[in-house]
């Protein structure tokens with residue numbers, strides 16, 4: 030089952046366009062995104078992450094560190 034990104038109505042998996050509002054359904058795009066994410070996760074596990082991913086991880090670590098050092102525990 031998929032849901033229209035525009036009107037949130039439930040759609041058949043095989044449908045390419047929403048039968049309620051005509052919005053193009055994200056089926057193929059979503060699957061591609063999931064495949065990309067899976068590939069990224071696999072790459073991380075094998076230690077082969079991209080510079081962008083390294084930067085993102087560094088940013089996340091910095092945020093975590095800042096939260097831990099915050100006197101109130103919240104910003």
Ligand SMILES: [Zn+2]
Pocket residue numbers: 033034035036037038047048049050051052
């Ligand atoms: Zn729709």
